[in-house]
Amino acid sequence: xxxxxxPSEVTAVEGAIVQINCTYQTSGFYGLSWYQQHDGGAPTFxxxxxxxxLEETGRFSSFLSRSDSYGYLLLQExxxxxxxxxFCACGGSSNTGKLIFGQGTTLQVKP
Amino acid sequence: NAGVTxxxxxxxxxxxxxxxxxxxxxxxHEYMYWYRQDPGMGxxxxxxxxxxxxxxxxxxxxxxxVSRLKKQNFLLGLESAAPSQTxxxxxxxxxxxxxxxxxxxxxxx
Numbered sequence: 278x279x280x281x282x283x284p285s286e287v288t289a290v291e292g293a294i295v296q297i298n299c300t301y302q303t304s305g306f307y308g309l310s311w312y313q314q315h316d317g318g319a320p321t322f323x324x325x326x327x328x329x330x331l332e333e334t335g336r337f338s339s340f341l342s343r344s345d346s347y348g349y350l351l352l353q354e355x356x357x358x359x360x361x362x363x364f365c366a367c368g369g370s371s372n373t374g375k376l377i378f379g380q381g382t383t384l385q386v387k388p
Numbered sequence: 389n390a391g392v393t394x395x396x397x398x399x400x401x402x403x404x405x406x407x408x409x410x411x412x413x414x415x416x417h418e419y420m421y422w423y424r425q426d427p428g429m430g431x432x433x434x435x436x437x438x439x440x441x442x443x444x445x446x447x448x449x450x451x452x453x454v455s456r457l458k459k460q461n462f463l464l465g466l467e468s469a470a471p472s473q474t475x476x477x478x479x480x481x482x483x484x485x486x487x488x489x490x491x492x493x494x495x496x497x
Contacts, residue, residue: 308484319478319488320431327484364430366486375446376421376486380430 279303279367281379288385289355297350297382299365309341309348312364314381320364323350352384360386390414394479394489401469401496409464409492411479419483420462422446422454424475425491431478437462469496 281301289295301309308327312320324332326341326348338351352359362383368376392413401407411420418439423431423446433446435454443454451473453465462481466473474496480486 310484310486312486319490320480320486321488322485325484366431375433375436375444377433377447378423378431 279375279377281365281367281377283363283365283379283382285380286383286385288387290387291355291357293355294351294353295355295384297352297363297365297384299348299350299379301346301348301365301367301379303346303367303377306343306346307368309339310366310368310376311337311339311350312366312378313361314364315361323363355386357386357388360384392479392481392487392489394477394492396492397490398493399495401466401494403470403496405469406465406467407469407494408466409477409479409494411462411464411481411489412460413462413479413481413487414460415481415487416459417481417483417487418459419481420456421480421486422452422462422464423478423480424448424473425478426475434464434477466494469494471496 283299310325311323314320324339331340336353341348362381364381366378421436422434437456440459455463477492479489
């Protein structure tokens with residue numbers, strides 16, 4: 278089966294950097310992705326890592342280490358609008374289609 | 389460009405009633421998914437489909453059925469609704485990057 282673990286809550290101040298970790302257990306790993314969800318809204322895609330290393334997209338970066346079954350999402354220059362829930366998800370474009378999500382990390386950005 | 393559209397957006401059911409949630413996507417995606425989200429919890433996969441005419445069970449399939457008769461549509465059915473099925477249901481499509489609908493909020497009394 279597949280399972281993902283991430284912290285339930287993280288708090289940081291505006292302008293700071295925060296890292297949200299995700300560890301996973303899966304058979305047939307095909308990539309780790311990250312999604313953002315604001316209260317009452319739909320999840321939106323942030324990034325996808327199929328290979329080891331760092332992927333950067335503006336203020337957000339995502340890292341994957343397949344040997345450690347571990348990844349993280351790095352948010353820099355935090356803004357109030359970054360307050361949201363962040364989910365890691367295991368699966369990808371080459372798998373059987375089954376995409377499982379972690380339980381999510383609620384990020385609270387304080388002034 | 390509509391993306392992923394879910395109907396209805398809100399519904400209240402009585403225990404034992406049946407209903408169908410419709411998901412439509414206009415991006416020609418092969419993969420489609422139905423998730424449920426409960427307060428304080430993540431997205432749990434109910435059923436998914438890797439192409440027209442195919443469906444597969446996810447993490448929490450009991451009490452739900454699905455059909456994918458057309459590539460652009462993915463239907464989620466509740467044959468006999470139970471209070472435990474009160475939730476927000478999200479449909480998604482895509483591969484690698486998922487595109488989500490706005491959600492369907494279902495209450496079962």
